[in-house]
Amino acid sequence: MTRVLVVGAGPTGLTAAVELNRRGVEVEIIDKRAEGSGLSRAVGITPQSLCLLYPSGVTDKLLAEGIHFREARIYRRSELGLTLPIRATPPKYGYDFILGLPQDRTEALLRETVEEAGVKVRFSTELTGLKEEESGVLATVADGKSERYDYVLGADGVHSTTRKLLDIPFPGHDLPETWSIADVNAKDWPHPETLTLCQLSRGGVVVAVPLATDRYRVISNRPDALRQLPLEMDVTKIRREGEFTISIRQVPTYNRGLVYLAGDAAHSHSPVGGRGMNVGIADAAEFAKRLAEGSLEGYSAARHREGAKVIAGSERVRKIVTSTSPMTRRLFRLALKAAALLPPVRRKIVDVLLYG
Ligand SMILES: Cc1cc2nc3c(=O)[nH]c(=O)nc-3n(C[C@H](O)[C@H](O)[C@H](O)COP(=O)(O)OP(=O)(O)OC[C@H]3O[C@@H](n4cnc5c(N)ncnc54)[C@H](O)[C@@H]3O)c2cc1C
Structure with a gap:
């Protein structure tokens, strides 16, 4: 059976673990934190994420807790400029609203799902080394223990150790404002x-x-x-x-050999448009699908294209709404x-x- 190590138990890594497990791949997931994050960074869950997380049962849990955003209001200072009902006909991906849920709850529901399926998140376990061997990757964690996997997925966030160990650059720029x-x-x-x-x-x-x-x-x-x-x-x-x-950055390639990148490890942009977590969820779901179907060679190009599109869209909107x-x-x-x-x-x- 194919064995995969997922590094990072944020929304990207947890989605990868849920989806790999669901598709019959043996998966382990580690995180250097001692426990789940309590930070509610991302709020908006898009129709595409709801569609991707539906088969595992995660979407039903998200829908039971989240708020359905049905309207947007745009003001010029305190003067209302536009009330926009959020509704699409026909809805793409089967949903026509943004679901609001703090990221820590989204992560908790993903973790609950993967743990119910028998995959326990190994907290307090920090990846420190990677070595590609003839038929797999040797991954080393902070206490010095090493294990061999067929593939490693680095979903370890914007300061990704996996990316640094692979020596993959992260070109882009930082926005000057706080x-x-x-x-x-x-x-x-x-x-x-x-x-x-x-x-x-x-x-x-x-x-x-x-x-x-x-x-x-x-x-x-x-x-x-x-x-x-x-x-x-x-x-x-x-x-x-x-x-x-805020940094606007993207890696030029999403893998080196048998080690792949997903989520903030591969791309970062402003929260305008609310896409960061959602594109990470989509990276992870595509990684799992391609691995199970034997088409991983197309992963890097496909996700790079999608990431570049998301960054360009988010930057377009940010530049318009913050323009002087x-x-x-x-x-x-x-x-x-x-x-x-x-x-x-x-x-x-x-x-x-x-x-x-
Ligand atoms: C203020 C703010 C608001 C945001 N709002 C939105 C929004 O509305 N919508 C949206 O879609 N996105 C939003 N985002 C972005 C979103 O939070 C991120 O895109 C998302 O968390 C990325 O998920 P990830 O799993 O890729 O990385 P992370 O959530 O960063 O998870 C990475 C995990 O890897 C672990 N890790 C790191 N290094 C190692 C290692 N060496 N070994 C083991 N584990 C390791 C970390 O402990 C962490 O748990 C927002 C971000 C911020 C800061």
Whole structure:
């Protein structure tokens, strides 16, 4: 039986473990952390991810917990520019909404599924070495133990050890600005199932997204996201506040020999468009499918193409919504007005939101 080591138990690695196991491949999954992450980084789960995770039963669990985002509202400061019902006819992938669920819950449900199937995540196990041999890969972990696998999948995030051990470059650039994030409890917010985006002056943007009942994520490309929100939010508790920077990067190849890369280990971009976790889930599902079907040689080119498309799309939207150019801002306002009047324009925006 083919034996695969998955490095990293984030959403990408867990999806790979679920899908490889479901397809009858022997899989082991390790993570250097002592336990699952409590960070709710990604929120939006796209129709494509729901479709990919359906056969394993994960989607039913996600749907039972998540919030169906059915509407987006776009403001110019506090003035409403557009209300956009999120609906696509016919729905691609069988779903026509974004599902909102904090990433730690998505990971917990993926982990529960793979562990129910008999694959236990080995926490506190850090990959430190890789050596390709005649018929497999020797993987070494921090306590010095080595084991042989037929394939290794590096799903170990943006600072990937696997990528560094393979000496695969990660070209791109870092955005100069620092973004801020706050997860809060708030009561009586009038839009508990709505994605809210407010354009601020001079290229500022702030987004509010529901995480659960009375719980919201506020994120901005300026410091102190909560303070940037031009709409009144009755915050009862700040659960977490922080800052982060953004890199726009992609590896030139998704494998070297029998060792493959997926998720943030292979690509990173801004959270605008909410695609990072979702493209990692799609990488992992395609890796498992190709491995089971014997077509892994096409994996790198196919996922590189898809990753490049996602990065380009996310950058296009980020540059529009954070533009300081008066001309671009005016065109954006005109596009909102056109969308309010013309159903085909609205449909196009919803398609981008749902399907990238
Ligand atoms: C503030 C913020 C908001 C975001 N919002 C969204 C969103 O709305 N939608 C979206 O789709 N994406 C979003 N993202 C991006 C999303 O969080 C990432 O794309 C996603 O977590 C990538 O998953 P991954 O499994 O590839 O990597 P990670 O989640 O980083 O997981 C990698 C795992 O590998 C482990 N690891 C690392 N090195 C080793 C090693 N040597 N040995 C063993 N284990 C190792 C780590 O401990 C970690 O558990 C957001 C990101 C941020 C920062």
